[in-house]
Amino acid sequence: MKQSSILASVFVLVFAAPRARAQPAPDDGVTAPLPMGDAVAATGRVVDARGKPVRGATVALEGATATAITDRAGRFTITAPLGAMLVIDAPGYETGLAGVTGPALDDLVLLTVGETTEVVQVDGQAPVVAAGAASLDRTELARIPGTGGDLVRSLTIMPGVVNTQAPTGFGGIVIRGSSPEDSKILIDGFEVPLLYHSLGFRAVLPTEAIDTLDYVPGGFDVAYGHAASGIVSLTTRAGAGHRSAQAEVSVIDGGVLAQGALGAKTRYMVAFRRSTIDLVLPYVLPASLDLSLTTVPRYYDEQVRIDHALTPHWDLSLSSIGSDDLLELYSDKAENPDKRFYSRTRFLRATAAARWHDGPWLATLATSGLLQEIDVEIGADQYLKVTPDTWTTRAELSRTTRATAGLNDLTLRLGGEAAVGRAGLELALPQQPREGDPGGTMGGPDGFADDTDTRFTGKVWSPDFAQWGTVTAGLSKDLHVSGGVRVDELQRNRAVAVQPRGELRINATPHTVVRFSAGAYARPPENQEEYLHDDLGFERATQLIAGVEYQPSAPLRLQGSIYYTDRARLITRDAMGTLGNWGTGASYGAELLGTYRAAPWFVWLSGSFSRSTRVDYPGAAERLFDYDQPVSINAAASWKHGKWTLGGRFQLYSGKPSTPVIGATFDSDANTYDPIYGATNSDRAPMHHQLDLRIDRTWQWGAVTLTGFLDVQNVYLNQSVAGYAYSYDYSEKLEFTSLPIIPSIGLRGQL
Numbered sequence: 233m234k235q236s237s238i239l240a241s242v243f244v245l246v247f248a249a250p251r252a253r254a255q256p257a258p259d260d261g262v263t264a265p266l267p268m269g270d271a272v273a274a275t276g277r278v279v280d281a282r283g284k285p286v287r288g289a290t291v292a293l294e295g296a297t298a299t300a301i302t303d304r305a306g307r308f309t310i311t312a313p314l315g316a317m318l319v320i321d322a323p324g325y326e327t328g329l330a331g332v333t334g335p336a337l338d339d340l341v342l343l344t345v346g347e348t349t350e351v352v353q354v355d356g357q358a359p360v361v362a363a364g365a366a367s368l369d370r371t372e373l374a375r376i377p378g379t380g381g382d383l384v385r386s387l388t389i390m391p392g393v394v395n396t397q398a399p400t401g402f403g404g405i406v407i408r409g410s411s412p413e414d415s416k417i418l419i420d421g422f423e424v425p426l427l428y429h430s431l432g433f434r435a436v437l438p439t440e441a442i443d444t445l446d447y448v449p450g451g452f453d454v455a456y457g458h459a460a461s462g463i464v465s466l467t468t469r470a471g472a473g474h475r476s477a478q479a480e481v482s483v484i485d486g487g488v489l490a491q492g493a494l495g496a497k498t499r500y501m502v503a504f505r506r507s508t509i510d511l512v513l514p515y516v517l518p519a520s521l522d523l524s525l526t527t528v529p530r531y532y533d534e535q536v537r538i539d540h541a542l543t544p545h546w547d548l549s550l551s552s553i554g555s556d557d558l559l560e561l562y563s564d565k566a567e568n569p570d571k572r573f574y575s576r577t578r579f580l581r582a583t584a585a586a587r588w589h590d591g592p593w594l595a596t597l598a599t600s601g602l603l604q605e606i607d608v609e610i611g612a613d614q615y616l617k618v619t620p621d622t623w624t625t626r627a628e629l630s631r632t633t634r635a636t637a638g639l640n641d642l643t644l645r646l647g648g649e650a651a652v653g654r655a656g657l658e659l660a661l662p663q664q665p666r667e668g669d670p671g672g673t674m675g676g677p678d679g680f681a682d683d684t685d686t687r688f689t690g691k692v693w694s695p696d697f698a699q700w701g702t703v704t705a706g707l708s709k710d711l712h713v714s715g716g717v718r719v720d721e722l723q724r725n726r727a728v729a730v731q732p733r734g735e736l737r738i739n740a741t742p743h744t745v746v747r748f749s750a751g752a753y754a755r756p757p758e759n760q761e762e763y764l765h766d767d768l769g770f771e772r773a774t775q776l777i778a779g780v781e782y783q784p785s786a787p788l789r790l791q792g793s794i795y796y797t798d799r800a801r802l803i804t805r806d807a808m809g810t811l812g813n814w815g816t817g818a819s820y821g822a823e824l825l826g827t828y829r830a831a832p833w834f835v836w837l838s839g840s841f842s843r844s845t846r847v848d849y850p851g852a853a854e855r856l857f858d859y860d861q862p863v864s865i866n867a868a869a870s871w872k873h874g875k876w877t878l879g880g881r882f883q884l885y886s887g888k889p890s891t892p893v894i895g896a897t898f899d900s901d902a903n904t905y906d907p908i909y910g911a912t913n914s915d916r917a918p919m920h921h922q923l924d925l926r927i928d929r930t931w932q933w934g935a936v937t938l939t940g941f942l943d944v945q946n947v948y949l950n951q952s953v954a955g956y957a958y959s960y961d962y963s964e965k966l967e968f969t970s971l972p973i974i975p976s977i978g979l980r981g982q983l
Contacts, residue, residue, distance in 0.1 A: 272313075276330075276337030278306045278320055286342055289322035290473045294329070294443065299541065311589060315361070317444070321473030329369065362451040362735070363747040363779025364793035364823055366390055369444050370469070372834060375870045377881040378924025378945045380484065380976040383435035383442065387464065389868060391823040391838040392449045394861040394885045406859040407449050407462035408795070408819050409844030411667050413759040414461035414771075419553060420468055422600045422624060423458070425579050429507070429531045429557050436555040440478065440489045441503040441535045443467045449823075450795055451749040451777045454700040454718040454733055455628065455647055460755040460773035460799065468551060470539045471499035482978025484509050487533070497541040505533040532556045547587045554580040574609040592632045599625040613660065613684055620655035622694075640706035645716075647701070653694040655763075660684035664761040666805055667858050668848060670891035670909040688764055695723040696756070702733075710739035720770070722756055729754035729770040745781045750774075757803055761811070769813050772800045787830035796820045804848040817846030817857070832872040834879075839865045856913040861886040863919070870926070877928035887917025887953060896962035905961045920952035920970075937982045945974040 278286040285306030292299045294317035300310040320328035325342040379385035449462035475492030487505030510530040537551040563571040585598035606618040628647035662683040702716025715734035733751030757768035779793035802815030821842030828835035844857040870879035892915040895908040951969040
């Protein structure tokens with residue numbers, strides 16, 4: 233259940249009243265990428281910056297514990313899926329990272345400790361998993377200007393994702409103009425209930441604990457479901473082959489991370505973080521502000537991961553991710569109980585996974601338990617108390633053969649998932665504002681703190697199941713196809729969604745890949761009050777995508793895509809206020825992305841144009857989605873020289889739609905004014921633009937490597953409109969603007 237999404241609407245209600253990458257040697261040509269996921273026996277050589285072989289280096293498969301040791305000539309062979317990442321460790325050298333792009337790898341260059349403390353980008357980029365998809369590793373996430381090194385703000389650099397200036401719901405992001413609940417956030421293959429901390433300014437998972445971030449705005453594989461738009465898939469860090477530790481503190485939070493090896497077969501990584509903003513914020517808020525912060529936003533985060541090579545064919549991993557978030561405030565200094573907001577959210581997800589590989593066979597089995605506690609109180613009458621627990625188990629088996637019946641690189645995959653959840657619920661809240669509901673407009677009298685029209689006490693069970701299968705094959709050297717089907721079953725709602733998906737990929741030239749994909753996708757009724765209705769069905773989406781990838785040189789990649797998404801059975805209220813699968817909609821657009829990854833530069837340029845419209849029920853007028861922001865442009869560059877790293881980022885994007893108030897009527901019985909709304913989402917905030925800058929400086933203090941950083945958002949103080957409020961009688965319209973400048977300063981130490 234998306235209980236975390238309830239917090240988003242509750243919050244609106246209240247305020248409505250060093251890892252260096254291994255660098256393959258330059259190559260004059262680029263080999264067209266092979267199908268993602270095919271297992272190969274990859275052979276390569278590890279050398280130092282002068283080209284001399286590195287003997288005894290450990291080459292490990294990222295996210296697993298299969299390893300190989302380089303020989304006297306620096307050579308190694310390891311079985312790994314195409315598109316996977318290899319971690320290279322050797323005493324005296326920085327840890328390296330390289331992608332598996334084929335059976336023969338270019339030389340992997342390791343830099344000695346002290347040569348660099350930032351990223352040296354890999355020459356040659358792993359193939360994207362779908363048209364329009366993009367990927368960032370941890371070191372790239374940390375150096376994007378204007379993000380403070382945080383995952384949440386890093387996502388806004390992706391094509392199709394806009395900076396909304398305000399929380400959009402704790403469980404999702406806005407992808408291609410759709411609703412936040414249409415997307416999914418996965419960590420190591422399992423969904424997390426909370427992505428953001430209170431007020432939505434920080435991710436629950438620290439960037440230091442992330443290995444890679446994959447952004448797939450559409451056309452994703454049948455192994456993923458419960459999303460009608462896109463997914464963000466995060467992979468956590470496996471421990472390095474040598475022991476190290478790092479600590480970081482900033483005005484937002486501080487944390488520590490330790491990693492290393494326990495014997496020859498076991499690696500560990502442990503991370504902990506605590507907020508510091510609760511220690512700083514009371515001293516920077518103006519005394520004139522009519523606000524009492526009983527508990528300033530305070531949070532704790534933890535992550536533990538252990539990887540173990542059980543046998544030459546079996547790898548095991550154990551991990552946990554947890555967060556504890558607390559916020560309490562009064563919207564006046566008198567601490568009137570009707571002006572109180574209290575929120576306590578805690579969750580712990582523990583996961584055990586096993587991976588087996590033997591020649592052409594590959595199998596994964598993972599099981600994960602999720603414990604949550606959500607306690608929200610608004611004023612004296614409104615409350616939400618939820619204790620949802622979920623146990624999920626998933627398994628997948630694949631087999632790859634090089635040549636079968638005239639087909640090349642034939643891969644067969646079968647998988648399944650079972651998720652059984654139970655939630656204890658106690659709630660007394662107003663009716664949930666739906667997408668497009670003008671009642672969700674910021675402002676209005678007193679927040680209606682006594683409105684408790686929606687009440688429920690009891691327990692809800694939600695057994696859900698999914699099965700999928702897919703076939704990928706090369707019809708020729710330059711033509712690859714994949715096709716599969718996913719079936720989702722909601723036992724409680726007695727609903728089934730059959731979702732066929734397929735892709736055609738053409739290696740048009742040695743430098744150019746063209747992709748066409750089509751597929752059916754479904755989102756279950758699990759957003760806020762939808763969970764209380766067992767008569768709702770899946771929301772449906774049919775996606776059509778065409779894309780091209782052009783890689784004229786190893787560090788440079790250009791890609792573009794166009795898409796059309798037809799949406800049906802959207803969960804909306806009809807003219808009588810009844811919740812059902814009444815709505816339809818459509819999204820279309822085009823996206824461009826250019827990346828350059830080669831030391832000392834990291835350059836990112838993305839742009840998108842989109843349009844998302846919907847009809848909420850038969851006979852209703854067509855309108856824009858709440859997050860339809862047609863234009864989004866991001867240009868970022870980071871340059872490293874010696875101990876300094878400098879970066880800048882420019883953002884330009886359309887304002888968010890809104891529903892204007894065109895008048896008001898006076899209710900003498902309630903002694904309040906009731907607004908008269910214009911056409912839904914017929915108004916729009918002005919276009920926003922801003923410049924962000926980041927500076928990093930590294931130096932050595934004994935055995936400790938220190939890095940100081942200053943990250944400043946919106947350096948020329950361009951405030952944008954994040955929303956609107958109205959006076960008590962709706963005669964005056966007021967603007968909520970973003971902060972004029974947001975500096976983030978901190979210090980990171982690594983031992």
